[in-house]
Amino acid sequence: MKIDNQDIIRTARQLRDEENAELHVSPWNRHRHFHVPTWLVALPAAAIIGFVFGLWTQANSHSETPLTALVDTVYIKVPMPQPQQDSVVQAVSAALTPAAAESGPSQTVHRASSANPSQKKYGRPVADDHIRYDLLVRN
C-alpha cells in the first residue's frame, strides 16, 4: 500500500492514543511538592527552637550573675584580745543576776544580742567565743 502524509498522521495519532491510554495520571494537587504535613514539620521545629532558646538563656544567666552572688554570707574571724571587764557592765550584770556575780567576774559577760534593747549599753559587744559578730560582713 502506498503511504501518504495522511496515513502517517493517522497512524501517529493512533500511536499517541495507545500510549496515552496506558499512562497513570495522578490527580491534581497544587501542593504536590509538599507531601509532609505542616504539623509534622512545625512540632520538631518548635522543639528545636525551644531547646536552643533554653541553652541560650541559660548561657546568658551564667554570664550575667556575679560569682559572689552565689555565696550568701562571708564570715570573717577577727582575732581579738581578751575582753576587758567593764565596771558598768559588771554592775548591770550584778543587778540582773546576783547569783552569777558571786561565782566570779569571768562569768558575767553577756551576748550583745541578748541584751535588752531599751537598756543603755556601753563598750564593744563581745560574744563568748570571742568573735566580733558586729564585724560580720554580708555581701
Place this chain on the structure above:
Amino acid sequence: MMLFPLKLSAQTDEQLMLRASRGSDHAFEELYNRHARRLQGFFVRRLGEDADLAADFMHDTFLRLYAAREKYHEGNSFRAWLYTIAYNLCKNHHRNQLTIVRNDEKDMPAEADIEVELDTNILHDALREVLKNLPEPYAMLFSLHYEEELTIPQIAQITDLPEGTVKSRLHKTMNIIKQQLKQYENR
C-alpha cells in the same frame, strides 16, 4: 454576567482559564483533568519514554500555569500557553542535545516527495521506531503539529520561530519520516 453559569464541563478551555484566573480552583482542576493525560503523553514521547520524569514535567507545567494564572488574558489560547510552558521545559532538558542535532541539519534530505509502500500493520510498528529516532527539533514540531494538533501560528508562537520556518521544517520532517520508513519496505 450570567445568572446561571454553565457547568464546568460545558465550558471552553479559555472560559475555564478565565475563571481560574479569577480564583476558581475548580475551573483549574477541570482544565487539569482535560489536558493532563495528553500533556503527560507528550512529555513521555519528548523525554525518551521516562514515565516518571514525564509525570513530574507534566505536573510542573500545571504548577507553573497555576502560579501564573492571574496573568491570563481573555482571548489568548489556553493550549498555546500550556504547550509554551511544556516546550520550554523540554527545551531546557534537551539544551545540550539540541546543539548537537542542529549541526546535523545539513544532512537532512532535500524537500522532495518520497514515495513509500508499506503494509498498514508494518506501518504501525515502523512509525513507532521512526518517531523514536527522529532528531529532536523535527520530532518536537511533528509532535506539536500532528500529535498535539496545534496550528502552525500557535507553534510559531510557542517555538518563537517564523511561520514559514515552521512550515518548511514540518515538510522536511515528513520527508525524513518517509525516507526512514522506506527501510521497512522490503521486510
